[in-house]
Amino acid sequence: MEMYLKMQAFSLYNKSILSKVWSSATFNTWASLATRSMNLIILIPFILRQFSPAEISLWYLFSTIISLNLMIDLGLGVTFSRIVSYAMGGSHRMNEVTKTVEQSTLTVSNQSYLLRVVGTQQILFGWLSGVVFILLATCGTVFLYKPIHFLTNPNQGWIAWIIVIIATTISFRGNAYTTYLQGINRITEFRRYEALFSLASILTSILMLYFNAGLIGLVAVNQLWNILSVLRNRWLCFRFNEGVFISGRQFQFDKEILKEIWPAAWRSGIGVLMSYGLIQSSSLIYAQSNQVEQVSTYLFAMRVMQIIITFAQAPFYSKLPLMARLYAQNERQEIVKVAQKGMQLSHWTFVAGFAAVALFAEPIMQLIGSQIPFIDLRLWAIMGVAFFVERYGAMHLQLYSITNHIVWHIANGVTGAIYIVLAFALYSTLSVYAFPISMLVAYLGFYSFYSSAKSYSAFNLNFKTFELKLVFIPFLLVLLIVVRSFI
Numbered sequence: 409m410e411m412y413l414k415m416q417a418f419s420l421y422n423k424s425i426l427s428k429v430w431s432s433a434t435f436n437t438w439a440s441l442a443t444r445s446m447n448l449i450i451l452i453p454f455i456l457r458q459f460s461p462a463e464i465s466l467w468y469l470f471s472t473i474i475s476l477n478l479m480i481d482l483g484l485g486v487t488f489s490r491i492v493s494y495a496m497g498g499s500h501r502m503n504e505v506t507k508t509v510e511q512s513t514l515t516v517s518n519q520s521y522l523l524r525v526v527g528t529q530q531i532l533f534g535w536l537s538g539v540v541f542i543l544l545a546t547c548g549t550v551f552l553y554k555p556i557h558f559l560t561n562p563n564q565g566w567i568a569w570i571i572v573i574i575a576t577t578i579s580f581r582g583n584a585y586t587t588y589l590q591g592i593n594r595i596t597e598f599r600r601y602e603a604l605f606s607l608a609s610i611l612t613s614i615l616m617l618y619f620n621a622g623l624i625g626l627v628a629v630n631q632l633w634n635i636l637s638v639l640r641n642r643w644l645c646f647r648f649n650e651g652v653f654i655s656g657r658q659f660q661f662d663k664e665i666l667k668e669i670w671p672a673a674w675r676s677g678i679g680v681l682m683s684y685g686l687i688q689s690s691s692l693i694y695a696q697s698n699q700v701e702q703v704s705t706y707l708f709a710m711r712v713m714q715i716i717i718t719f720a721q722a723p724f725y726s727k728l729p730l731m732a733r734l735y736a737q738n739e740r741q742e743i744v745k746v747a748q749k750g751m752q753l754s755h756w757t758f759v760a761g762f763a764a765v766a767l768f769a770e771p772i773m774q775l776i777g778s779q780i781p782f783i784d785l786r787l788w789a790i791m792g793v794a795f796f797v798e799r800y801g802a803m804h805l806q807l808y809s810i811t812n813h814i815v816w817h818i819a820n821g822v823t824g825a826i827y828i829v830l831a832f833a834l835y836s837t838l839s840v841y842a843f844p845i846s847m848l849v850a851y852l853g854f855y856s857f858y859s860s861a862k863s864y865s866a867f868n869l870n871f872k873t874f875e876l877k878l879v880f881i882p883f884l885l886v887l888l889i890v891v892r893s894f895i
Contacts (some may be wrong), residue, residue, distance in 0.1 A: 412585050436595070461777060462559050466555050466565055466568075477583075483528070531659055564623055575635055579637075585642050676682045716795075717795060740867060786894055819855055830846035830850065
């Protein structure tokens with residue numbers, strides 16, 4: 409009898425753990441990122457073995473251009489997500505959040521304000537989708553003209569690009585649904601379904617490569633799942649409608665809402681343009697070089713680094729809607745606890761990924777018979793330090809942004825200006841090394857200390873008590889890898 413009770417208790421304990429994991433926003437975000445990254449990682453051996461350097465370069469250029477659609481929302485995505493979170497916390501207006509914080513009495517959603525916000529958001533993203541299509545068809549085509557003509561059969565490249573244009577436009581429209589789901593803090597459900605769709609995408613992509621469907625087949629199946637994901641997110645919005653997404657409802661555009669969110673949105677938009685936009689644009693510029701193999705190795709390394717960064721974002725970024733709601737309810741101490749835990753996990757996740765690639769990338773690529781080598785380890789090491797510092801500053805900037813005082817245009821504007829000047833000055837001498845070195849100088853010279861100073865001031869933090877243990881050891885490990893690479 410005693411043994412039976414112990415087994416029952418053990419079974420209940422395991423069920424409790426599984427239930428917590430299943431309901432964890434961080435775990436489901438990691439599961440989503442893991443499956444999406446697996447889609448890329450599992451495909452890597454096939455791509456590196458079957459595709460020519462020109463095809464590899466074009467594949468990763470498509471990924472770069474697709475990721476640049478983040479800039480075109482003009483900062484509206486992150487701003488709307490934050491305001492939806494405020495509305496869920498009871499706020500009446502964005503510029504009255506401070507008043508709500510002082511009163512700390514509203515703890516339920518303000519449905520009328522939420523409807524006005526979401527209605528304006530949906531219509532704006534519809535309009536911007538047209539802008540995305542035009543920019544991809546014009547500017548994107550200009551940047552891809554030369555890389556496509558390096559292919560043995562350029563017509564295949566153009567067909568693949570047409571597929572990317574159509575699917576990316578639809579995906580951009582779908583970002584409005586993603587923004588809403590994150591704002592109402594349905595990250596767990598959203599990421600869970602995203603993980604399942606990514607698994608399906610992996611299986612179909614493997615089939616395409618197994619049957620030698622080539623670049624067009626791989627692009628087509630990947631973009632098909634992106635379109636299906638938009639439909640899935642729309643369904644989730646109606647499932648978790650909060651009285652907003654109701655069948656037959658026509659959303660209304662509210663000029664007052666646009667006036668409220670625009671000051672924060674354009675600052676966020678400039679920030680994204682001058683940070684992520686400039687970094688990714690360096691890939692497009694370098695892709696115009698005639699050194700096809702060197703370009704493909706750099707683009708591949710940048711894509712791998714982006715996978716690591718995306719994984720490292722999960723523990724912290726998945727908590728931003730929660731922290732925004734806590735801010736609307738004046739829970740400052742709880743915000744600090746959530747932020748500290750998320751930052752710690754983020755730093756360690758980045759270091760683990762960066763170190764693993766430094767140790768195993770080259771031998772694995774040789775093992776699978778890659779058509780291209782991995783980049784020089786010294787270049788990878790400099791990239792690692794630069795992006796570690798960038799992650800440090802970016803998380804502090806995001807933490808400060810939940811106060812709705814947006815300074816992205818300053819933080820990223822100055823940083824971007826430093827990066828542009830240095831990259832142009834150093835490129836003729838250092839070639840591709842100019843890009844990560846310029847990033848490192850810009851992030852160390854301004855971005856990191858400016859961003860952290862803002863969040864320290866807003867939440868009464870200091871380096872010793874808040875993050876000495878969080879940053880010192882992970883950063884030391886990154887530096888040790890750098891020293892090893894150069895020695």
